[in-house]
Amino acid sequence: MTRRLGTAAAVLLLALALAGCEHSWHWKAADLDRNRLNLGLFRGADTGEELGTWVRNGRVVAVEGTRDGDDLAVVVRYERTVGDGWLGQQQKIEQGCYRFTPDGPGNDVEFGRTDCP
Secondary structure, three states, rough: OHHHHHHHHHHHHHHHHHHHHOHHHHHOOOHHHHHHHHHHHHHHOOEHHHHHOOOOOOOEEEEEOOOOOOOEEEEEEEEEEHHHHHHOEEEEEEEEEEEEEEEOOOOOOOEEEEEOO
C-alpha cells in the first residue's frame, strides 16, 4: 500500500511540474513573430516601421529607431478572447505585450515581455 501511494505521489508531482513548464499562448505567438522579424532583418528592414510590417500574429503598438542608431525596436500586443462556460457567456480579453529588438550584431531578434502601452 505504501509503495502504491508513493508511486501515485511521484506521478502527481511529475504531472504538476510538467504543467508548470509550458509557455503561455502569447509567448508562443511572439516566438512565431520573432522568426518573421528575423527574416525581416535578413531582407533589409532598417527602421522600426519596416520591421513592424513583418509581424503576423499580433498587433504592432509601437515602433522606434533605425538599425544604424542601435535603437530599433517593435512592441507587439497579443490578444485573445476567452469565454467562461461555467457562469454563462462571460467574455474576458487576455493580452500580453512583447518588445522585439535586434541583438548586438543585428543578425537575430531578441524579445521579452513588456508593459502594454
